[in-house]
Amino acid sequence: MKINTYRTILEQMWQKDKKCFAPDAEFPPLCLRCGKPLNRRLVVNALSRYADVHICEDCGMDEALRDACGQVLPMWEWYALSCGRDMNLHSDGPALTTICGFSHIYDGPQKPFPLNHLEHPASELVYSRSDYDGWRWWTTWHHGSEEPTEPELSEEIDQFTEALLQLPEFKTLDTMNRFCRANAQPTSDRTEFNLYAATEHFYIWLRMITRARDYNLYCHFYLKEPADDVGQME
Structure with a gap:
């Protein structure tokens, strides 16, 4: 499984735009960040600090x-993403986005987890807690039912978790912190951030806490209803 981020989407766009330069461009593409034309000479343009573009x-x-x-400019506010350019490029895998497309599950039925008196959406199958x-x-896992999880669902959860922690953004707590400042939804606590994703069978909420000596990453997996569509990065 490949997980896309705002960075990987922009880098896919840049690989397409870069072909205009050889090494100069007769008609230079637009800057992915602001939408103004790039300099026709590739080497004159700047290399971003947040993506390989x-x-x-x-x-x-x-x-x-x-x-x-x-005071980082959030990557979802970059011109190329805010105008919706080439968004079909990320269709080969789930995308981490600041937009929650499944808020309705938090208003629906709730349930306590075994050995856990906190209420969770009834569709939550499992969540992980990592430091x-x-x-x-x-990482430790907390299951919403004492019944065994279907192998197909367990495999999907494992694939997503493995792909997530293999992203360079999650190599260390420092890289996650930098990633959150440019790519994740801020909260009222400046050390906590949210991201959302969707796979074939799950809606996923990532809660990221950048404080040292704390639980730093929560991954909540909510089973989709059969008629639900897979969320897309907007």
Whole structure:
């Protein structure tokens, strides 16, 4: 399974745009960040700090200034993503997005987990809780039922979790923190962020906590109803 992020989507777009340069471009493509034309000479354009793409000189300067003071422009606000350009490029796998397309499940029936008195949406099958100890991730699982999970569903959960933790953004707690600042939905707590995804059988909520010596990553898996559609990054 391949999990897409805003970074991977932009990098796919750039691989298409980069073909205009050889090494100069007669008709340069638009800057993915602001929508203005790039310099016709590839080497004059700036390399983004958040994705392996070239952006215009003005955006390169703005990105550097923002990065220095911790005021990152969220990647979903980049021109190429906000205008919806080439969004079909990410169709080969689930996408992590700041848009929750399944909020209705939180207003529906609730249930307690075994050995857990907290209420969860009735569709929640399982969730994981992970912490980063400075060297690696440690994960524990909490099941919503004492009945065994169907092998097909277990395999899908395992594939998503393995693909998630193999992303360079989740290599360490520091890389996750940097990723969250540019790619995840902020909350009222500046150290906590949300992302959402959908696979064939599940809606998924990622809760990311960037504080050291805490549980840093929660992955909640909610079973879809048969008629539900797979969510798409918008």
